[in-house]
Amino acid sequence: MKTIFxxxxxxxxxxxxxxxxxxxxxxxxxxxFEAAMQEAERxxxxxxxxxxxxxxxxxIGGLVGASSSADSQSKLIYGLSQGxxxxxxxxxxxxxxxxxxxNSFYDSIQGTxxxxxxxxxxxxLYMENExxxxxxxxxxxxxxxxxxxxxxxxxxxxxxxxxxxxxLQFLAAVNFAFALSYTF
Amino acid sequence: MRASLIALFLIFTAAAHAFEAPxxxxxxxxxxxxxxxxxxxxxxxxxxxxxxxxxxxxxxxREGTLRANLFxxxxxxxxxxxxxxxxERADEDTIRTLFGKQDRSEFETNLEAGYWGETWGxxxxxxxxNYGTTFRNPSLPEISxxxxxxxxxxxxxxxxxxxxLFIGLQLRALHRKFIxxxxxxxxxxxxxxxxxxxxxxxxxxxxxxxxxxxxxxxDWNPKAYMSLMNAGIASRASPAFxxxxxxxxxxxxxxxxGLGTWGLGVDVAWDNGMETDLEPxxxxxxxxxxxxxxxxxxxxxSNGLGFQVSSGFFNLGLASQSTTFNDGWGEKVTDRRLxxxxxxxx
Numbered sequence: 213m214k215t216i217f218x219x220x221x222x223x224x225x226x227x228x229x230x231x232x233x234x235x236x237x238x239x240x241x242x243x244x245f246e247a248a249m250q251e252a253e254r255x256x257x258x259x260x261x262x263x264x265x266x267x268x269x270x271x272i273g274g275l276v277g278a279s280s281s282a283d284s285q286s287k288l289i290y291g292l293s294q295g296x297x298x299x300x301x302x303x304x305x306x307x308x309x310x311x312x313x314x315n316s317f318y319d320s321i322q323g324t325x326x327x328x329x330x331x332x333x334x335x336x337l338y339m340e341n342e343x344x345x346x347x348x349x350x351x352x353x354x355x356x357x358x359x360x361x362x363x364x365x366x367x368x369x370x371x372x373x374x375x376x377x378x379x380l381q382f383l384a385a386v387n388f389a390f391a392l393s394y395t396f
Numbered sequence: 397m398r399a400s401l402i403a404l405f406l407i408f409t410a411a412a413h414a415f416e417a418p419x420x421x422x423x424x425x426x427x428x429x430x431x432x433x434x435x436x437x438x439x440x441x442x443x444x445x446x447x448x449x450x451x452x453x454x455x456x457x458r459e460g461t462l463r464a465n466l467f468x469x470x471x472x473x474x475x476x477x478x479x480x481x482x483x484e485r486a487d488e489d490t491i492r493t494l495f496g497k498q499d500r501s502e503f504e505t506n507l508e509a510g511y512w513g514e515t516w517g518x519x520x521x522x523x524x525x526n527y528g529t530t531f532r533n534p535s536l537p538e539i540s541x542x543x544x545x546x547x548x549x550x551x552x553x554x555x556x557x558x559x560x561l562f563i564g565l566q567l568r569a570l571h572r573k574f575i576x577x578x579x580x581x582x583x584x585x586x587x588x589x590x591x592x593x594x595x596x597x598x599x600x601x602x603x604x605x606x607x608x609x610x611x612x613x614x615d616w617n618p619k620a621y622m623s624l625m626n627a628g629i630a631s632r633a634s635p636a637f638x639x640x641x642x643x644x645x646x647x648x649x650x651x652x653x654g655l656g657t658w659g660l661g662v663d664v665a666w667d668n669g670m671e672t673d674l675e676p677x678x679x680x681x682x683x684x685x686x687x688x689x690x691x692x693x694x695x696x697x698s699n700g701l702g703f704q705v706s707s708g709f710f711n712l713g714l715a716s717q718s719t720t721f722n723d724g725w726g727e728k729v730t731d732r733r734l735x736x737x738x739x740x741x742x
Contacts, residue, residue, distance in 0.1 A: 266686025
């Protein structure tokens with residue numbers, strides 16, 4: 213059981229490290245890009261405050277829970293929660309301060325005296341580059357998860373303990389499934 | 397002399413007999429939503445466990461999500477001994493570890509991964525272990541033991557019928573190895589565990605439909621639903637797992653309030669064992685904002701409270717549930733247990 217637990221944690225850390233593709237903004241010209249950014253900014257403000265509030269609650273709750281709990285597994289959950297809470301406060305603050313990944317480009321274009329035609333051209337080029345970047349990240353994620361799955365299978369083939377073998381095979385299946393999910 | 401004769405009589409005649417498994421172990425799957433929300437998990441569209449409790453929710457259009465969850469109760473350290481018992485590897489040490497404290501205990505563990513996509517989903521659970529014991533008569537300990545190990549595969553498919561109606565179907569295939577037995581501790585020790593616990597095997601195919609009415613033109617997102625759970629065909633009948641299809645009828649609302657979303661619902665359930673141990677009405681609620689989701693439910697025999705924290709990929713949670721169940725001798729016992737979740741999501 214302990215082996216399974218450690219392997220699940222390893223999988224979860226690995227998944228976290230690989231990163232998740234952020235939501236793609238849909239826009240073909242400056243007007244649609246500006247409208248999408250204004251909507252995104254409203255969402256970012258709400259998201260920012262909700263992350264700060266929930267992060268604070270989770271951090272405080274985690275501290276109280278960890279000190280009052282006698283059970284080691286519960287202490288682990290409360291301890292991890294504290295980290296999540298602080299990270300959420302940081303993320304929420306960043307959301308309020310800097311918005312989303314498109315804000316830098318949007319703010320830069322907004323501050324210029326370019327014509328509408330020039331802005332449309334820049335938006336089109338920028339979105340094309342963004343799509344190419346996302347496609348590269350997607351391929352890297354497929355390759356990485358597939359490689360982890362192969363490694364898990366290799367480890368399972370050499371593992372004498374039945375429970376650990378099952379856990380490694382399960383991890384391999386999960387990683388192959390993750391790799392497959394990126395193909396959709 | 398008379399006491400000795402009575403003791404001998406008890407030992408040789410009361411020996412072991414089977415009984416019905418606790419309802420929470422015999423039905424459905426193990427997950428944070430089922431512990432924190434109870435039966436109200438059928439009424440909410442919450443992405444927490446690998447697949448929705450009510451298969452009609454699979455028909456909602458959404459981005460595909462892959463999840464892997466490890467769910468366990470806080471006595472998880474006994475999983476190895478329970479597994480040894482179920483796989484006929486038990487010895488005297490196993491018996492002493494599991495039953496030496498003569499204290500009521502219960503735990504469950506579930507490892508599951510699944511894909512929840514647009515109108516379909518699939519999940520696999522290579523390991524779900526349930527274990528529960530109750531004791532009586534400290535001078536001559538008699539034990540009521542239930543242990544099961546399941547491997548299962550679930551598939552859900554759903555579609556929109558029009559007029560705000562959604563329908564879904566879940567097929568669930570599982571292989572179950574279990575022990576449901578009442579015995580004296582002295583008998584088990586005398587046998588040193590060898591051959592005393594003979595697990596039974598059962599294969600079951602469940603067919604579980606769900607129907608959902610979810611009009612979209614309201615800020616409160618009202619929903620009304622029906623679902624049928626645990627309707628299945630078993631390879632062999634067993635008194636530990638009687639056929640108990642469970643009907644659910646309920647309603648829920650969910651609205652954006654403050655920085656998050658608040659949901660409230662009522663579920664009415666019934667099956668052919670309800671007059672003994674099933675309370676029909678459950679009220680459940682949740683509030684989610686930012687990284688935090690708070691969950692709770694209450695009915696006359698059970699109540700639960702839990703939270704889930706999600707970073708986007710990595711999520712964890714904790715739920716506390718109190719349930720009243722039959723101890724195997726016709727007595728009602730109330731217990732509160734803690735359950736934990738570690739999960740990943742893409």
